[in-house]
Amino acid sequence: MSSEQRPSPGSALITGATAGIGAAYARRLAADGWDLVLVARDAERLDTVAADLTGRHGRRVEVIPADLSTEDGCAAVERRLSAEPPVELLVNNAGHSANRSFVQSTAEVETRLLRLNVHAVMRLSLAALRPMTQRGRGAVINVSSVSGFAPIMPGSTYPASKAWVTNFSESIGQSVRPFGVRVMAVCPGYTRTEFHSRAGINTSGLPGWAWLQADDVVTDSLRDLHKGKFVSVPSWRYKVAVAALRHAPRRLLQAVTRDTRGRLRRDAA
Ligand SMILES: NC(=O)c1ccc[n+]([C@@H]2O[C@H](COP(=O)([O-])OP(=O)(O)OC[C@H]3O[C@@H](n4cnc5c(N)ncnc54)[C@H](OP(=O)(O)O)[C@@H]3O)[C@@H](O)[C@H]2O)c1
Numbered sequence: 001m002s003s004e005q006r007p008s009p010g011s012a013l014i015t016g017a018t019a020g021i022g023a024a025y026a027r028r029l030a031a032d033g034w035d036l037v038l039v040a041r042d043a044e045r046l047d048t049v050a051a052d053l054t055g056r057h058g059r060r061v062e063v064i065p066a067d068l069s070t071e072d073g074c075a076a077v078e079r080r081l082s083a084e085p086p087v088e089l090l091v092n093n094a095g096h097s098a099n100r101s102f103v104q105s106t107a108e109v110e111t112r113l114l115r116l117n118v119h120a121v122m123r124l125s126l127a128a129l130r131p132m133t134q135r136g137r138g139a140v141i142n143v144s145s146v147s148g149f150a151p152i153m154p155g156s157t158y159p160a161s162k163a164w165v166t167n168f169s170e171s172i173g174q175s176v177r178p179f180g181v182r183v184m185a186v187c188p189g190y191t192r193t194e195f196h197s198r199a200g201i202n203t204s205g206l207p208g209w210a211w212l213q214a215d216d217v218v219t220d221s222l223r224d225l226h227k228g229k230f231v232s233v234p235s236w237r238y239k240v241a242v243a244a245l246r247h248a249p250r251r252l253l254q255a256v257t258r259d260t261r262g263r264l265r266r267d268a269a
Helices: 020-031 043-057 071-081 107-135 158-179 195-199 214-227 236-247 250-256 263-268
Strands: 011-015 035-040 061-065 087-092 138-143 181-186
Touching: 011 020, 011 071, 011 107, 020 035, 020 043, 020 087, 020 138, 020 214, 035 043, 043 061, 061 071, 071 087, 071 107, 087 107, 107 138, 107 158, 107 181, 138 158, 138 214, 158 181, 181 214
Parallel strands: 011 035, 011 087, 035 061, 087 138, 138 181
Antiparallel strands: none
16 A cells, blocks of 8 residues: 555654654654644755645645744744644654753753753643643654763753753653653664754764664654653664663763763863
């Protein structure tokens, strides 16, 4: 049966859907027969991605150009989450790193990070989960990070924002499970996307084995969602790393983690 003839499992809304992990979710879900609602800031790029997915898979693809670090951006996506056809799967994927030491940062930069990585996730989850619990079905995937399991990048507030996403997802996931709704955090390690170049992070010293592919992150996360997990850590390499982060004594972690990117030194220069 071709993808055009397949019945649609419903509509999925993906934030940050034009690049990296979000684009991989869009490709995979369209191939699986989902209709899509794609969110990102760059309207032209959204239209290109939407046309490509419609052409390849014959699915209905809506776009919402929105900056989720703003009030207007969150409100626009909230409106879609309470409209028809209902969104059966929300993927809160858009996120970014400020890549600077907190003491050299500004309130504006840190607020923007929290608004995108934390506030938007809270707002859109709330907007999606109310109708999902009423219908008795639906799922929310929140894209977090392995860095959220411990303060492994001293000076960076990015891991703290992702710690919130993971903790939030596990907590809310347990509360909505009795209503037939799932919430899961997916915690990737280093993944080849535009994320590091956008943030100006130099990854040239990272070994090849440390890198994940966005398509594999998506495959693992959807399998874990199907299994009913609250937290998904793609790839055995990062499962081992997370087990170590969770169980290593804090003092040992503090001894081995350091300001590896020299954020404070560079910022001060
Ligand atoms: N890559 C990694 O190594 C890695 C590891 C762990 C976790 N993660 C997490 O994975 C998620 C996706 O990251 P990625 O690596 O796929 O990043 P990416 O390749 O840089 O893609 C980011 C996507 O988010 C959109 N976006 C950025 N800022 C936005 C805003 N203010 N409002 C709406 N959309 C926005 C971008 O489009 P526009 O620029 O057009 O808005 C783009 O579609 C993030 O939450 C990130 O923290 C990434």
